[in-house]
Amino acid sequence: MSGYRFYERASRAYYGRPHFYKLLAVCTVSGGGLVVAYGEAARSTAFAEAANDNNSIKKKKVVVLGTGWAGTSFLKSLKNPSYEVQVVSPRNYFAFTPLLPSVTNGTVEARSIVEPVRKIVGKKKYDAEFKEAECYKIDTQNKKVHCRSITHQSHLGGSEDFTVDYDYLVIAMGARVNTFNTPGVAEHAHFLKEIEDAQRIRRTVIDCFERASLPSLSNEERKRILHFVVVGGGPTGVEFSAELHEFVTHDLAKLYPTLMEHVKITLLEATDHILNMFDKRITEFAEKKFGRDGINLKFGSMVTKVTEKDISIKERSSGQNVNIPYGMVVWSTGIATRPVVMDFMKQIGQTNRRVLATDEWLRVEGCDDIYALGDCATINQRKIMEDIAAIFVKADKKGTGRLKVDDFEEVINDIVERYPQLEIYLKKQQLKDFVQLLKNKHGDKELDIEKFKAALSEVDSQMKNLPATAQVAAQQGNYLADCFNRMEVCEKYPEGPLRFRGTGRHRFRPFRYRHLGQFAPLGGEQTAAQLPGDWVSIGYSTQWLWYSIYASKQVSWRTRTSVVSDWLRRFVFGRDSSRI
Ligand code: FAD
Numbered sequence: 001m002s003g004y005r006f007y008e009r010a011s012r013a014y015y016g017r018p019h020f021y022k023l024l025a026v027c028t029v030s031g032g033g034l035v036v037a038y039g040e041a042a043r044s045t046a047f048a049e050a051a052n053d054n055n056s057i058k059k060k061k062v063v064v065l066g067t068g069w070a071g072t073s074f075l076k077s078l079k080n081p082s083y084e085v086q087v088v089s090p091r092n093y094f095a096f097t098p099l100l101p102s103v104t105n106g107t108v109e110a111r112s113i114v115e116p117v118r119k120i121v122g123k124k125k126y127d128a129e130f131k132e133a134e135c136y137k138i139d140t141q142n143k144k145v146h147c148r149s150i151t152h153q154s155h156l157g158g159s160e161d162f163t164v165d166y167d168y169l170v171i172a173m174g175a176r177v178n179t180f181n182t183p184g185v186a187e188h189a190h191f192l193k194e195i196e197d198a199q200r201i202r203r204t205v206i207d208c209f210e211r212a213s214l215p216s217l218s219n220e221e222r223k224r225i226l227h228f229v230v231v232g233g234g235p236t237g238v239e240f241s242a243e244l245h246e247f248v249t250h251d252l253a254k255l256y257p258t259l260m261e262h263v264k265i266t267l268l269e270a271t272d273h274i275l276n277m278f279d280k281r282i283t284e285f286a287e288k289k290f291g292r293d294g295i296n297l298k299f300g301s302m303v304t305k306v307t308e309k310d311i312s313i314k315e316r317s318s319g320q321n322v323n324i325p326y327g328m329v330v331w332s333t334g335i336a337t338r339p340v341v342m343d344f345m346k347q348i349g350q351t352n353r354r355v356l357a358t359d360e361w362l363r364v365e366g367c368d369d370i371y372a373l374g375d376c377a378t379i380n381q382r383k384i385m386e387d388i389a390a391i392f393v394k395a396d397k398k399g400t401g402r403l404k405v406d407d408f409e410e411v412i413n414d415i416v417e418r419y420p421q422l423e424i425y426l427k428k429q430q431l432k433d434f435v436q437l438l439k440n441k442h443g444d445k446e447l448d449i450e451k452f453k454a455a456l457s458e459v460d461s462q463m464k465n466l467p468a469t470a471q472v473a474a475q476q477g478n479y480l481a482d483c484f485n486r487m488e489v490c491e492k493y494p495e496g497p498l499r500f501r502g503t504g505r506h507r508f509r510p511f512r513y514r515h516l517g518q519f520a521p522l523g524g525e526q527t528a529a530q531l532p533g534d535w536v537s538i539g540y541s542t543q544w545l546w547y548s549i550y551a552s553k554q555v556s557w558r559t560r561t562s563v564v565s566d567w568l569r570r571f572v573f574g575r576d577s578s579r580i
Contacts, residue, residue, distance in 0.1 A: 070374030073477030233274030242523030
């Protein structure tokens with residue numbers, strides 16, 4: 001079993017147990033994986049039996065769109081052989097995106113962080129086929145997706161159109177870069193989203209240095225060419241700036257010593273701080289460190305235009321428009337919905353939204369057999385207040401309209417399961433459970449629906465959208481595969497939380513995100529981490545934690561070995577600056 005799987009399983013296993021397990025999960029990660037026991041054997045046997053029962057039944061067609069974090073973790077965790085799986089993606093590989101910034105300077109080679117999809121699905125027990133193509137239309141009426149093959153070599157023929165039928169559709173197409181329609185960005189800026197982007201950036205940095213070495217250039221032109229501008233102070237922009245700074249000061253400085261006085265790295269951020277989603281201590285540390293490193297941080301800077309040689313910004317403090325000459329711009333300001341997903345949203349009536357909405361079971365709202373996960377979708381979390389009357393009625397078995405606090409004991413688990421915001425609220429209020437919340441507010445007195453509403457009135461304020469991260473996408477892929485694995489078993493033995501809106505129980509528990517922490521590599525062998533329980537860890541030891549976790553999370557032993565050997569090679573020989 002790969003370390004990646006181990007990690008994901010561990011992540012699912014340890015949540016909800018005492019802090020010790022969380023620590024164990026984080027601290028025992030090493031190149032090989034985790035030493036965390038996880039008993040899934042009973043469940044595996046159950047679905048294997050169910051699959052055997054169904055051998056004679058026609059296999060259900062599952063179409064998976066996308067081979068990123070969400071699609072790949074779904075494919076890796078799907079075990080039930082009673083499906084016929086078709087995978088469609090313009091990329092015939094999975095890419096480990098958190099290491100993309102390390103590819104831009106050659107710390108890690110591109111091939112070390114990719115794994116062919118055919119290799120991933122080839123080891124599976126279910127029937128799977130891969131098509132290197134992009135889906136350009138989803139036809140819900142006829143249950144088919146329209147695809148167009150990707151042509152990399154024109155002499156092999158033009159692109160082909162074809163359709164694929166589905167019984168279940170899994171949309172995991174990720175998102176596109178958001179340029180906010182800023183003029184010139186698409187034409188002149190570099191993005192950092194795909195492997196090719198990282199390779200292009202690496203080549204451009206070298207190009208800039210080689211060009212700046214030519215004797216005919218003026219110093220002003222040299223300064224322009226060696227000005228590297230990063231737009232966006234989120235985790236990707238910050239990590240890329242740190243990696244670039246490392247490359248320049250550790251490796252290129254030895255090869256181009258006379259150019260160093262002209263080199264400048266500027267990070268433009270529209271708000272007042274970088275790494276806004278992190279704890280304040282991390283933000284402060286990062287800003288101070290970048291200051292010491294000489295990375296020029298410009299806050300309150302809105303980019304208005306990018307031309308071939310200049311980037312125009314509007315400074316919030318002065319209200320002035322400023323033109324900054326540059327040699328390379330890297331745009332890293334967030335993501336937007338892909339056109340094909342927008343078109344699908346129109347088709348199913350989700351017209352007033354920016355992102356495709358699913359329910360908590362990852363099912364696209366309004367479509368029974370279509371699921372969406374990862375960056376292309378968001379969960380439309382149900383508010384507890386929408387179901388408050390139904391919850392009360394469920395607890396009020398005698399129908400008196402008045403209940404004692406203890407009468408809620410029976411529905412407690414279902415409520416906590418169904419509305420994650422309740423658990424967050426209870427944690428914030430330092431309460432043991434929902435009954436304690438009611439007791440604190442009303443003692444042992446009987447409650448009517450109005451008092452019940454009042455006690456829970458602030459719970460929904462804790463609802464927030466899940467972040468667009470690999471962690472969320474991978475957990476969603478695993479969760480959905482688990483649901484597909486148990487589809488037949490669950491039909492026989494329904495389980496899961498009550499559906500307060502209707503009768504009976506839902507077949508599966510809703511998806512629940514387990515946050516395992518977040519890293520922000522800052523260069524100079526220093527990393528900041530925000531771990532569960534709001535622990536903050538910054539420095540050299542955190543960098544080693546980062547190395548071990550990222551090694552363990554690799555998708556295969558080949559990529560794990562390649563990444564670790566790339567790191568070792570870099571320690572011993574430095575980074576290579578050949579322009580290939
Ligand atoms: P993706 O991984 O983007 O995959 C989308 C897939 O859909 C791709 O295979 C694509 O080829 C395919 N596709 C696209 N269009 C079509 C189409 N029309 N038809 C069919 N298939 C299509 N997250 C973290 O948690 N930690 C990190 O440290 C981190 N670092 C990051 C660093 C960088 C540089 C970047 C860019 C992202 C980082 N992320 C990180 C975010 C993380 O990569 C994304 O949240 C994650 O990739 C989302 O997974 P996904 O499967 O939804 O989409």
